[in-house]
Amino acid sequence: MRFASPLLAVLTAAGLTAGLAVGSASADDSLTSFAAQSVRSPIAQDRFYFVMTDRYRDGDPSNNTGGVSGGLEQTGYEPTSDAYFHGGDLAGLTGRCDPADPDDDGLARLKRLGFTAVWITPPFVQRTVQGSSAAYHGYWFLDLTRPDPHLGTEQEFAAFTACAQRLGIKVFVDVVVNHTADVISYPQGNAFVSLAKAPYRTATGRVFNPWSYTDGTAFPRLSARRSFAKTPVVEPEYRTAKAPAVLNQVTRYHNRGDIAWGSCVGRCEMDGDFSGLDDIMTEDWTVVRALADAYGDWITRYGIDGFRIDTAKHVDPYFFGRWLPLVQQTATAAGRPQFTSFGEVWLTDAAQLSEMMLDRQLPSVLDFPYQDAVRQYVTGKAGGGLLAAVFGEDDYYTSATTNAYGLTTFLGNHDMGRIGFFLSTETQDSGQPLLERALLAHDLLYLTRGVPVVYYGDEVGMTGSGDGTDKRARQDMFATQVQEWQREERIGGSPIGSGTSFAESTALEARLRDLARLRTEHPALATGAMITRYGSGAMFAASRIDSGRRLEYLVAFNTSDQPTSATIATATPGATWQPLLGGAAATSDGSGAVALTLPPRSSTVLVADRALPTPGAPSVSVRVGKDRVTGRYRLAAEVPGADPSTVTFLLRRPGGSWTVAGTDDARPFRVFVPPGRGSVEVAAVVTDTAGQRAATSPVRVRIAPFL
Numbered sequence: 001m002r003f004a005s006p007l008l009a010v011l012t013a014a015g016l017t018a019g020l021a022v023g024s025a026s027a028d029d030s031l032t033s034f035a036a037q038s039v040r041s042p043i044a045q046d047r048f049y050f051v052m053t054d055r056y057r058d059g060d061p062s063n064n065t066g067g068v069s070g071g072l073e074q075t076g077y078e079p080t081s082d083a084y085f086h087g088g089d090l091a092g093l094t095g096r097c098d099p100a101d102p103d104d105d106g107l108a109r110l111k112r113l114g115f116t117a118v119w120i121t122p123p124f125v126q127r128t129v130q131g132s133s134a135a136y137h138g139y140w141f142l143d144l145t146r147p148d149p150h151l152g153t154e155q156e157f158a159a160f161t162a163c164a165q166r167l168g169i170k171v172f173v174d175v176v177v178n179h180t181a182d183v184i185s186y187p188q189g190n191a192f193v194s195l196a197k198a199p200y201r202t203a204t205g206r207v208f209n210p211w212s213y214t215d216g217t218a219f220p221r222l223s224a225r226r227s228f229a230k231t232p233v234v235e236p237e238y239r240t241a242k243a244p245a246v247l248n249q250v251t252r253y254h255n256r257g258d259i260a261w262g263s264c265v266g267r268c269e270m271d272g273d274f275s276g277l278d279d280i281m282t283e284d285w286t287v288v289r290a291l292a293d294a295y296g297d298w299i300t301r302y303g304i305d306g307f308r309i310d311t312a313k314h315v316d317p318y319f320f321g322r323w324l325p326l327v328q329q330t331a332t333a334a335g336r337p338q339f340t341s342f343g344e345v346w347l348t349d350a351a352q353l354s355e356m357m358l359d360r361q362l363p364s365v366l367d368f369p370y371q372d373a374v375r376q377y378v379t380g381k382a383g384g385g386l387l388a389a390v391f392g393e394d395d396y397y398t399s400a401t402t403n404a405y406g407l408t409t410f411l412g413n414h415d416m417g418r419i420g421f422f423l424s425t426e427t428q429d430s431g432q433p434l435l436e437r438a439l440l441a442h443d444l445l446y447l448t449r450g451v452p453v454v455y456y457g458d459e460v461g462m463t464g465s466g467d468g469t470d471k472r473a474r475q476d477m478f479a480t481q482v483q484e485w486q487r488e489e490r491i492g493g494s495p496i497g498s499g500t501s502f503a504e505s506t507a508l509e510a511r512l513r514d515l516a517r518l519r520t521e522h523p524a525l526a527t528g529a530m531i532t533r534y535g536s537g538a539m540f541a542a543s544r545i546d547s548g549r550r551l552e553y554l555v556a557f558n559t560s561d562q563p564t565s566a567t568i569a570t571a572t573p574g575a576t577w578q579p580l581l582g583g584a585a586a587t588s589d590g591s592g593a594v595a596l597t598l599p600p601r602s603s604t605v606l607v608a609d610r611a612l613p614t615p616g617a618p619s620v621s622v623r624v625g626k627d628r629v630t631g632r633y634r635l636a637a638e639v640p641g642a643d644p645s646t647v648t649f650l651l652r653r654p655g656g657s658w659t660v661a662g663t664d665d666a667r668p669f670r671v672f673v674p675p676g677r678g679s680v681e682v683a684a685v686v687t688d689t690a691g692q693r694a695a696t697s698p699v700r701v702r703i704a705p706f707l
């Protein structure tokens with residue numbers, strides 16, 4: 001794997017064997033000038049609404065068949081089936097753009113619900129029907145330079161983004177770089193063929209590895225007949241259907257058959273076709289450039305704010321380090337320097353998931369480990385200890401430019417199913433207790449670290465039926481003609497029948513508005529340092545720190561059907577804690593301990609009535625060890641006392657200049673850095689909440705690979 005950050009360059013360039021070292025506190029004044037704040041991503045304060053455009057609102061029935069006539073195979077339109085287009089579109093999602101109009105159910109409704117960003121499913125021209133399903137979801141593009149006619153015109157896309165900008169809602173577009181629609185087939189069949197069995201060959205027959213050409217070396221010329229494990233054949237009517245045009249060339253794909261789900265790992269997951277979808281040769285610079293230009297155009301033309309990147313795990317490991325800088329250049333040139341992206345990488349292990357950011361250069365990813373833990377916690381399958389354990393791995397995400405505060409967090413989605421489905425099928429609850437669990441889940445989403453993403457329909461209590469996944473999790477907000485959906489349970493309400501989900505206001509919507517207001521009025525609840533305080537039994541609690549005002553908040557959750565009590569440590573002794581959400585006031589004793597009792601299935605947000613105590617002179621020590629989970633070196637700093645301080649870790653080659661490895665604002669203070677060759681010097685700088693600083697002396701350590 002290639003490493004592009006300056007930190008990694010420092011580590012990989014240096015000399016010899018592994019070792020451990022400890023550096024003690026001292027007052028090296030020159031190092032204290034490197035003290036930095038913990039990173040916050042450009043979306044750290046945002047609240048996302050993830051919407052499947054086809055299923056939200058039909059603003060223009062004339063586009064429902066995508067501008068073509070004919071049967072289902074041609075139009076893809078069948079609102080009584082969960083597998084086809086239903087008529088929702090950009091005009092419907094945009095609405096009248098009048099936040100003062102309570103009947104405007106478009107973007108103005110999202111604004112009223114407190115959302116500051118919208119993530120839409122891919123809006124690009126699709127292959128309308130594949131097999132017995134249509135591309136209403138957007139993940140089968142043919143032409144990524146234009147919106148799909150079912151969703152609207154370029155003018156309507158422009159009106160959508162203009163409205164979003166007027167309302168202060170960021171627009172994130174779901175993009176696919178791993179694959180296109182399935183128009184390539186193989187006479188040899190779809191079974192995956194390994195590289196060992198049939199390596200890639202150039203047009204002249206020389207064996208090569210595409211990964212060897214990701215450093216800028218000109219990609220070899222390929223031949224459809226000679227280069228691949230399979231012979232790619234395109235259906236005649238699709239030979240010029242793709243855009244950008246380079247994607248019409250069959251040599252721009254991996255052509256080695258389907259990913260074998262269950263048995264394939266590593267290269268097979270990246271080079272195989274995702275259920276037949278043509279897997280793009282993302283190693284080829286021509287392709288990288290074409291995808292950057294075509295997707296970049298949406299930023300230039302419409303002023304969008306970011307991408308959600310589909311199936312990122314299946315893209316070659318070098319791609320994002322090559323493609324995203326090009327996209328970012330375009331965004332900066334378009335006056336959008338805050339443009340950012342988050343990837344979809346379905347891994348529930350934080351150590352593995354963090355590699356997608358640290359090694360593969362994604363600025364953020366959807367936090368699947370968080371989703372998995374919250375699902376287990378709110379359904380009562382796991383206690384608060386599981387949440388504490390997941391947050392305990394947050395330091396894996398920390399680098400000079402990234403950390404866990406920028407992860408996009410969620411409770412369910414269009415693939416795995418809705419949080420309402422999990423709650424209604426995995427607990428015995430119904431009625432008010434079920435609603436309370438759903439409220440609790442959303443409280444967690446908004447009050448713990450990360451960027452909350454609400455899946456459309458969750459705010460009206462949608463659940464699901466059947467297995468609740470994929471097609472079954474993509475209900476209509478407008479009046480649905482899918483019979484099962486008319487009958488499905490609604491949390492906090494009753495089955496929707498033939499009505500629309502816009503008609504009533506729900507308790508979940510009211511809570512989302514309250515939570516949005518809390519995050520706006522108390523920014524620490526969105527972006528403040530989060531320190532896990534308690535995770536045991538049914539209870540989880542964490543502090544959020546407002547470092548500017550030197551103020552501590554306490555958020556706590558109880559999933560039990562009984563009142564639950566716990567004594568929770570804080571950094572603010574002798575305070576009265578006032579509730580901002582739920583619960584009652586509490587007090588902390590002279591050591592900062594707060595005795596808290598939460599009612600069944602409830603949350604509380606408390607704020608201390610006095611500032612954090614002024615800390616004494618700070619001191620810090622640093623220790624370097626091996627992390628056998630990741631194969632990285634762990635830099636850990638010890639800072640005595642309870643002050644919510646911040647530690648910046650520094651790194652250099654002996655005699656070189658210092659680089660920031662990362663800044664951590666929550667104990668335990670750690671960053672993880674990859675091994676390399678030879679020695680590096682490590683140091684740590686602490687900044688306490690009073691602004692006092694101290695640094696360790698430099699510690700020399702050898703950092704050879706050890707796994």
Ligand SMILES: [Ca+2]
Binds near residue numbers: 058060064
């Ligand atoms: Ca329509």
Ligand SMILES: [Ca+2]
Binds near residue numbers: 271
């Ligand atoms: Ca791939």
Ligand SMILES: [Ca+2]
Binds near residue numbers: 666667668669670
């Ligand atoms: Ca930490």
